[in-house]
Amino acid sequence: xxxxxxxxxxxEAELRAIGAERYHNLHPFHRALHDGRLNRGQVQAxxxxxxxxxxxxxxxxxxxxxxxxxxxxxxxWRRRLEDHDGDAxxxxxxxxxxxxxxGLGLDRAYVESLEGLLPGTRFAVEAYVHxxxxxTVLAAIxxxxxxxxxxxxxxxxxxxxxxxxxxxxxxxxxxFTPRLTQAPRDSDFALAYVKEHARTVEQQRAVLGALxxxxxxxxxxxxxxxxxxxTPGNIPPGAFRPS
Amino acid sequence: xxxxxxxxxxxEAELRAIGAERYHNLHPFHRALHDGRLNRGQVQAxxxxxxxxxxxxxxxxxxxxxxxxxxxxxxxWRRRLEDHDGDAxxxxxxxxxxxxxxGLGLDRAYVESLEGLLPGTRFAVEAYVHxxxxxTVLAAIxxxxxxxxxxxxxxxxxxxxxxxxxxxxxxxxxxFTPRLTQAPRDSDFALAYVKEHARTVEQQRAVLGALxxxxxxxxxxxxxxxxxxxTPGNIPPGAFRPS
Numbered sequence: 088x089x090x091x092x093x094x095x096x097x098x099e100a101e102l103r104a105i106g107a108e109r110y111h112n113l114h115p116f117h118r119a120l121h122d123g124r125l126n127r128g129q130v131q132a133x134x135x136x137x138x139x140x141x142x143x144x145x146x147x148x149x150x151x152x153x154x155x156x157x158x159x160x161x162x163x164w165r166r167r168l169e170d171h172d173g174d175a176x177x178x179x180x181x182x183x184x185x186x187x188x189x190g191l192g193l194d195r196a197y198v199e200s201l202e203g204l205l206p207g208t209r210f211a212v213e214a215y216v217h218x219x220x221x222x223t224v225l226a227a228i229x230x231x232x233x234x235x236x237x238x239x240x241x242x243x244x245x246x247x248x249x250x251x252x253x254x255x256x257x258x259x260x261x262x263f264t265p266r267l268t269q270a271p272r273d274s275d276f277a278l279a280y281v282k283e284h285a286r287t288v289e290q291q292r293a294v295l296g297a298l299x300x301x302x303x304x305x306x307x308x309x310x311x312x313x314x315x316x317x318t319p320g321n322i323p324p325g326a327f328r329p330s
Numbered sequence: 331x332x333x334x335x336x337x338x339x340x341x342e343a344e345l346r347a348i349g350a351e352r353y354h355n356l357h358p359f360h361r362a363l364h365d366g367r368l369n370r371g372q373v374q375a376x377x378x379x380x381x382x383x384x385x386x387x388x389x390x391x392x393x394x395x396x397x398x399x400x401x402x403x404x405x406x407w408r409r410r411l412e413d414h415d416g417d418a419x420x421x422x423x424x425x426x427x428x429x430x431x432x433g434l435g436l437d438r439a440y441v442e443s444l445e446g447l448l449p450g451t452r453f454a455v456e457a458y459v460h461x462x463x464x465x466t467v468l469a470a471i472x473x474x475x476x477x478x479x480x481x482x483x484x485x486x487x488x489x490x491x492x493x494x495x496x497x498x499x500x501x502x503x504x505x506f507t508p509r510l511t512q513a514p515r516d517s518d519f520a521l522a523y524v525k526e527h528a529r530t531v532e533q534q535r536a537v538l539g540a541l542x543x544x545x546x547x548x549x550x551x552x553x554x555x556x557x558x559x560x561t562p563g564n565i566p567p568g569a570f571r572p573s
Contacts (some may be wrong), residue, residue: 092380109567206546207553210453279391299568303449306566310450311565314557321556323549324352325542 093291095282102232102278102298109302110233110239116313121244125317127191128329130252132316134188135327136208136308138198140215141184141262145171151227154220163276170269183262188241190259203327207311211304218300223291229281229297234274235307238267254284336534339484345475345521345541353476354546355483359556364487366494368560373495373573375559377431378570379451379551381441384427384505385459388414390459394470397463406519415511416426426505433502446570450554454547461543468533472524472540476548481510489540 093101111117119125120133148167155161173179188198197203219227241263250254285291315322322328336344354360362368363376391410398404416422431441438445462470484506491498528537558565565571 115564190451206454206550207450210457210547210550211449213460214453214456217456303568304453307453307554309447310554310557310564310566316554318561320552321358323546323553324356325546 089091090288092288098282098285098291098294099278101295102229102281103235105298105302106236109299109306110236110240111302111305111309112236112243114306114309114313116309116317117240117244119313119317121247121251123247126329127252127254129312129316130248130255131188131191131193131329132327133312134184134191135193135198135203136189136205136312138184138220139204139208140212140308141171141202142181142199143212143216145181147219150216150220151224154224154227156224167273170265180262180266183265187259187262190256191254199284202325205311205315205326206323207314208308211307211311215301218297222297223290223293225281225284225296226293228277229285229294231277231296231302232274232281233301235278237270241266241270289290302309333531335531340535341525341528341537342521344538345472345524346478348538348541348545349476352542352549353479353483354545354548354552355479355486357549357556359552359560360483360487361519362556362560364490364494366490370495370497372434372555372559373491374431374434374572375570376555377427377434378436378441378446379448379555381427381431382444382447382451383455383551385424385442386416386455386459388424390462393459394467396540397467397470399467399470410516413501413508422533423505423509426508430502430505433499434497445568447571448554449560449566450557451551454550454554458544458547461540465540466533466536467528468524469536469540471520472528472537473544474520475517475524476544477513478521480513480517484509484513536548 116133122131125133145168148164148171152161152164152168155164169179171180173182176182185195185198189195201209215230217284218230222230245263246258249257281294285294315326316329359376363373367375388411391407394505395407395411398407402455412422414423416425416434419425428438428441432438444452458473461473465473488503488506491503526536528534558569559572
């Protein structure tokens with residue numbers, strides 16, 4: 088474990104080094120997804136399981152919002168809820184994700200029921216919500232820093248999927264377009280907050296640990312998908328079975 | 331979803347049917363483990379990850395103990411803490427599991443540090459502790475009912491591992507011997523409690539859901555091991571690497 092206090096710049100460098108080693112753009116399932124090596128049922132399984140992550144992000148952000156001490160911080164964080172929940176029915180990130188699962192031919196009621204979810208997806212997503220509820224506000228904010236790395240993965244994913252899958256259209260992937268501007272705005276704020284407020288060795292350790300934890304959440308979601316839907320015979324009892 | 335109230339006997343039959351379909355003795359990794367198809371490093375990975383489950387069981391039981399309404403119930407549940415934590419240093423189930431990881435040549439401090447844990451293991455185990463904290467006492471007690479099925483898996487595991495692995499001895503597997511009597515005692519109590527107290531359709535639904543949830547915890551722990559340690563190249567960043 089580290090024992091020297093880092094400058095804000097060195098802390099940022101260590102955070103970026105964690106992303107360079109642990110962000111899920113390096114996961115074999117992500118590469119298979121955007122290289123076009125998956126079939127429609129496997130892409131459906133990805134979208135169905137990822138839906139639970141998308142649908143839980145507002146719960147995660149509301150959990151953190153409820154713990155933030157100032158109006159300025161709450162206003163900043165409230166924007167994330169607006170991005171995901173929208174201002175009217177059918178708007179916002181969660182609705183756009185359902186538009187994606189619709190476009191892949193999944194029954195919306197089945198997706199929303201979460202019945203076909205992999206247990207590994209459920210546990211990873213809920214670990215994220217619990218982390219934000221139970222850890223320090225500083226660690227909770229730091230756990231959002233995977234968004235530092237998301238513009239790259241989003242552009243890889245969108246271009247790769249459009250190029251490689253005839254069952255996917257630009258419209259189906261509409262979820263990702265606003266994320267390309269929202270994610271950098273959000274991660275700029277979170278990074279500046281973390282660099283300003285992680286002022287002790289323990290706080291910096293907690294911040295680096297929070298980002299490692301969050302990378303583990305995203306990584307293990309792809310582990311569960313790769314295990315269940317790429318190797319035949321591994322779909323756990325009760326989970327979604329592509330038709 | 332079911333809508334008819336079940337007799338206690340039909341409820342027990344449905345609980346046993348869940349075990350027959352979802353208990354992890356059916357998992358490919360369990361079969362590989364006890365059929366002797368794993369190498370020493372893979373068995374080490376199993377023991378290292380399973381340690382976090384063992385070490386968290388007393389936390390799970392203490393969490394439930396704190397929510398039980400009567401002295402009689404608390405006395406009953408306290409026995410589980412005694413089984414796992416023992417009455418003196420070096421006694422109890424957690425210490426016996428460390429004896430197993432010692433016997434497999436794992437460094438005890440490394441095992442206890444949890445540094446090499448798979449994220450999938452961590453999230454599944456913590457989901458169990460959170461479930462017992464957050465759901466009804468009835469559902470929390472029902473989630474322990476996987477022990478109805480554990481004597482079979484323990485005898486399969488012990489005989490299979492002794493027969494197939496020259497690096498494993500009866501002494502290394504000492505953890506399992508007392509479980510053969512403790513698990514039936516505990517599950518008899520939990521089953522009787524659930525049959526007596528699940529008196530509405532909603533309560534019976536919650537009880538059946540709790541056992542499915544718990545089967546998912548155990549199953550997804552083996553998914554994570556099978557994915558990371560059986561297929562080459564899948565060990566996630568930061569997790570245990572067999573030497």
